[in-house]
Amino acid sequence: MRSKDPQPRRAATLLCALLATLAALALLAVPASAGWLSPGAGPSGNAQKINTLYWIVLIISIPIFLGVEGALIYAMVKFRARKGAVAAQIRGNTRLEIGWTLGAAVIVVVLAVVTFAFLPAIRNPPPSGPEGLDLRRAGLTGEPVVEGGVGRQPPVPEDGQALNIDVNGQQYVWRYTYPDNDENDLNNVFAYEQMVVPTDTTVVLSIRAQDVAHSWWIPALGGKFDAIPGYTNYTWYNVSEPGVWGGRCAELCGRNHANMVASVRAVTPPEFQRWYTNKRREIAQANEAAARQRQQVESGTPAPGA
Amino acid sequence: MAAAETTTRTKTLQPLPQIVARTVERAPTGWLSWLTTTDHKRIGIMYLVSTFAFFLIGGAEALLMRVQLAVPENNLLDPSTYNALFTIHGTTMIFLFVVPIMAGFGNYVVPLMIGARDMAFPKLNALSFWLLTSGGLVFYASLFFNPVEVGWFAYAPLSTGAYSPNGGVDAWIFLIHLTGIGSLVGAINFYATIANMRAPGMGWGRLPLFVWTILIYSILLILALPVIAGAVTLLLTDRNFGTAFFDPSQGGDALLWQHLFWFFGHPEVYIMVLPAFGIISEVLPVFARKPIFGYKAIAAATVVIAFLGLLVWAHHMFATPSPDVLLAFFMISSFLISVPTGVKIFNWVATLWRGTIEFKTPLIFCIGFISLFVIGGITGVMLAVFPVDWQLTDTYFVVAHFHYVLVGGSVFAIFAGIYYWFPKITGRMMSEALGKFSFALMFIGFNATFLVQHSLGMEGMVRRVYEYPDIGSLAALNLVSTIGSFILGLGVLVTVVNVVRSVKKGTYAGPDPWKANTLEWFTESPPPVNNFDAVPRIRSVEPMKDIRRQVERQGALEPPHAAPAPEHSVTA
Numbered sequence: 057m058r059s060k061d062p063q064p065r066r067a068a069t070l071l072c073a074l075l076a077t078l079a080a081l082a083l084l085a086v087p088a089s090a091g092w093l094s095p096g097a098g099p100s101g102n103a104q105k106i107n108t109l110y111w112i113v114l115i116i117s118i119p120i121f122l123g124v125e126g127a128l129i130y131a132m133v134k135f136r137a138r139k140g141a142v143a144a145q146i147r148g149n150t151r152l153e154i155g156w157t158l159g160a161a162v163i164v165v166v167l168a169v170v171t172f173a174f175l176p177a178i179r180n181p182p183p184s185g186p187e188g189l190d191l192r193r194a195g196l197t198g199e200p201v202v203e204g205g206v207g208r209q210p211p212v213p214e215d216g217q218a219l220n221i222d223v224n225g226q227q228y229v230w231r232y233t234y235p236d237n238d239e240n241d242l243n244n245v246f247a248y249e250q251m252v253v254p255t256d257t258t259v260v261l262s263i264r265a266q267d268v269a270h271s272w273w274i275p276a277l278g279g280k281f282d283a284i285p286g287y288t289n290y291t292w293y294n295v296s297e298p299g300v301w302g303g304r305c306a307e308l309c310g311r312n313h314a315n316m317v318a319s320v321r322a323v324t325p326p327e328f329q330r331w332y333t334n335k336r337r338e339i340a341q342a343n344e345a346a347a348r349q350r351q352q353v354e355s356g357t358p359a360p361g362a
Numbered sequence: 363m364a365a366a367e368t369t370t371r372t373k374t375l376q377p378l379p380q381i382v383a384r385t386v387e388r389a390p391t392g393w394l395s396w397l398t399t400t401d402h403k404r405i406g407i408m409y410l411v412s413t414f415a416f417f418l419i420g421g422a423e424a425l426l427m428r429v430q431l432a433v434p435e436n437n438l439l440d441p442s443t444y445n446a447l448f449t450i451h452g453t454t455m456i457f458l459f460v461v462p463i464m465a466g467f468g469n470y471v472v473p474l475m476i477g478a479r480d481m482a483f484p485k486l487n488a489l490s491f492w493l494l495t496s497g498g499l500v501f502y503a504s505l506f507f508n509p510v511e512v513g514w515f516a517y518a519p520l521s522t523g524a525y526s527p528n529g530g531v532d533a534w535i536f537l538i539h540l541t542g543i544g545s546l547v548g549a550i551n552f553y554a555t556i557a558n559m560r561a562p563g564m565g566w567g568r569l570p571l572f573v574w575t576i577l578i579y580s581i582l583l584i585l586a587l588p589v590i591a592g593a594v595t596l597l598l599t600d601r602n603f604g605t606a607f608f609d610p611s612q613g614g615d616a617l618l619w620q621h622l623f624w625f626f627g628h629p630e631v632y633i634m635v636l637p638a639f640g641i642i643s644e645v646l647p648v649f650a651r652k653p654i655f656g657y658k659a660i661a662a663a664t665v666v667i668a669f670l671g672l673l674v675w676a677h678h679m680f681a682t683p684s685p686d687v688l689l690a691f692f693m694i695s696s697f698l699i700s701v702p703t704g705v706k707i708f709n710w711v712a713t714l715w716r717g718t719i720e721f722k723t724p725l726i727f728c729i730g731f732i733s734l735f736v737i738g739g740i741t742g743v744m745l746a747v748f749p750v751d752w753q754l755t756d757t758y759f760v761v762a763h764f765h766y767v768l769v770g771g772s773v774f775a776i777f778a779g780i781y782y783w784f785p786k787i788t789g790r791m792m793s794e795a796l797g798k799f800s801f802a803l804m805f806i807g808f809n810a811t812f813l814v815q816h817s818l819g820m821e822g823m824v825r826r827v828y829e830y831p832d833i834g835s836l837a838a839l840n841l842v843s844t845i846g847s848f849i850l851g852l853g854v855l856v857t858v859v860n861v862v863r864s865v866k867k868g869t870y871a872g873p874d875p876w877k878a879n880t881l882e883w884f885t886e887s888p889p890p891v892n893n894f895d896a897v898p899r900i901r902s903v904e905p906m907k908d909i910r911r912q913v914e915r916q917g918a919l920e921p922p923h924a925a926p927a928p929e930h931s932v933t934a
């Protein structure tokens with residue numbers, strides 16, 4: 057096995073050159089992120105880090121792929137039965153076995169180290185940027201609206217300031233509840249399907265489900281996080297530019313699973329504030345109207361317009 | 363290496379058969395003889411035929427799904443039909459095709475390979491088969507009522523009574539129980555057979571590698587099946603008797619189901635793929651005309667894979683609200699399992715290296731297997747990097763990954779096994795031309811179907827959806843995938859035609875058409891009811907090679923299977 061005639065050596069050099077070129081090409085392809093070769097990423101740090109990690113893993117695996125397929129093809133061409141050819145009766149080679157076991161182990165260790173190096177930047181939210189919404193001034197520093205539920209600890213940026221939005225999966229829609237500063241959880245701003253967030257602001261989502269399991273996923277803004285009834289899951293993003301990013305429920309949740317869509321609309325902080333105050337006013341008005349109606353029903357006078 | 367060399371060059375020139383049959387029963391005929399048979403070969407054939415029929419049914423379901431997905435926003439199928447289709451397809455392919463067809467090969471081949479007369483418990487063996495069949499019937503009968511729609515891993519709470527009140531899930535539970543008991547009994551049978559009934563001289567170091575994988579397959583089944591049996595029983599009582607193991611609103615735990623299911627579910631994946639590895643390890647050396655490279659390493663890798671396979675289950679749950687230490691543990695254990703798997707692949711390639719490769723259909727399917735399995739393995743490692751998995755899980759990337767492993771891996775190996783052992787089972791050769799044509803269609807069709815699905819996943823298409831919007835290149839890639847699936851289906855049909863044709867018209871195979879290495883080729887094709895009139899003493903992993911060499915040396919003109927004469931049987 058180890059005795060080398062010049063023929064295979066030349067082939068090996070050629071193969072190495074080929075591999076090197078391919079690796080270089082793959083590296084060049086990194087900037088062309090989204091599309092057929094990678095999950096891509098929108099303007100949020102966690103998604104971008106995941107994408108980079110993906111590319112590193114892919115690039116490490118390309119030579120392995122080419123090596124095995126190349127050796128296979130080479131063997132098929134070179135060692136097909138010919139007249140006069142005699143098969144070498146080799147039963148194994150301990151040094152070779154140890155070699156490739158260690159080789160594989162080293163690759164695996166490298167992958168683990170790289171992953172752990174990337175993990176903090178993916179898991180831990182950074183503080184909001186200078187252009188972001190001032191949560192204290194906006195009165196949006198509240199805790200997430202979570203009743204019970206076990207699971208991970210919520211991620212908190214270093215400065216302790218994040219917009220905590222509660223994401224609740226239900227057959228077949230996502231409901232978002234925004235924080236406020238009072239104790240009453242029934243007067244909070246909420247929305248269905250489309251979530252509006254301020255740009256350059258760290259948004260922490262607490263993800264729950266109220267019926268069956270769902271999975272929250274906006275591909276451009278980071279990975280999936282399962283919404284499991286009885287548990288609370290967390291993720292975050294910090295969108296650097298305005299835009300709308302779509303996604304959908306990623307865990308089978310019943311017949312309309314395919315149509316359980318979601319989207320995130322990032323707007324500038326002033327626009328967000330307008331949206332938020334508007335919503336708040338609408339909800340307050342609706343609550344007042346409902347309270348009036350209730351009073352009328354209770355006191356027996358017919359509701360106006362009934 | 364040196365030790366093996368000397369044992370084959372033993373000084374005894376005369377074969378020493380150890381076991382001699384005193385009477386030879388005549389093979390019974392008629393359909394009743396099939397229903398009542400306890401002969402491992404007939405049971406094996408029934409396994410192979412019925413599981414292959416389930417493969418064709420599951421394939422038809424797959425094609426129906428691909429038709430639905432051929433164009434965006436298709437409304438050919440409604441969501442509940444589509445959900446039922448992928449659930450039944452996945453369940454069929456796993457519980458009624460890949461797992462039991464390995465038992466079919468095992469049934470037919472293992473006793474022959476180890477020189478046994480039958481399985482250790484022939485009646486239990488028949489029971490295994492009939493339990494499998496009844497599981498399949500119960501499950502498919504639910505098609506006429508309310509088929510199950512919750513996916514093959516039936517996540518609670520969707521699968522509990524509140525969200526899936528109809529009986530489909532219960533039918534699925536009965537399928538798990540019936541096929542599960544069948545497999546469990548079968549696994550115990552394999553274990554007992556392999557542990558006790560090996561030919562004289564066949565120590566663990568001379569056990570054919572396929573038998574090694576069936577042994578480990580059995581151990582994994584024995585370890586994993588009780589867990590799923592318990593889990594589906596809890597689900598059954600949740601659904602019908604008012605318990606709340608998986609209902610969080612009453613103090614139950616929805617994640618518990620996921621842990622229990624995958625504790626079984628991941629070993630199940632290795633249950634499906636280890637015997638496929640075994641087939642490859644048998645076929646490659648025969649057609650490379652070289653001993654298997656690294657016998658011990660391959661056998662050891664099988665054991666290590668099985669052990670680690672029990673420790674990786676939560677890599678199916680990376681997106682759940684679980685602590686980072688847990689995710690890190692399961693990432694590393696999943697990484698580790700790629701090492702012994704890689705060792706196997708390297709050893710297979712090394713087996714081909716410097717051989718004289720004969721490109722017969724079984725070998726071609728093996729090469730197809732290696733080239734595709736590598737891709738499935740690499741995407742598997744990518745998915746084990748859990749932050750990357752957060753993007754890719756539950757998308758078509760995962761669908762592509764596991765089809766590369768299960769179709770590119772297991773199914774191609776199963777086809778290699780069919781082409782390899784068909785002459786032994788029927789006594790006739792299959793058509794090489796049709797075989798190669800079938801391979802070409804399957805290989806091209808398979809890659810067209812599933813390679814593009816990686817990109818579908820990266821463009822954001824989630825799995826288990828009956829329709830998708832016309833954005834990006836989803837429409838184009840899905841169309842390619844659908845066209846590919848029909849080419850793949852055609853390739854499978856060519857093999858079906860080949861089998862049907864060759865059973866009657868194939869040329870006679872003789873006992874050992876491939877000049878193979880293992881003991882099943884020592885007896886006639888098809889083997890007589892008693893398998894062997896005499897079993898030779900085993901001196902290496904390649905007993906047939908020894909026998910051929912011995913016959914050559916004796917200058918005998920008789921064919922090898924007639925060589926051991928009963929006079930020599932007195933020595934014990």
Ligand code: HEM
Nearest residue numbers: 421424427448449452455460513514768769825826827847
């Ligand atoms: C013959 C070619 C095959 C084709 C064209 C095919 C196609 C498909 C399709 C379209 C899906 C549904 C994907 C989705 O909606 O998420 C699917 C799911 C699946 N297939 Fe296949 N498949 C084939 C063979 C196999 C084989 C041989 C196996 C197993 C050994 C298998 C195992 C599965 C499993 C486990 C699922 C997942 C079901 C679920 O989501 O619950 N398939 N396949």
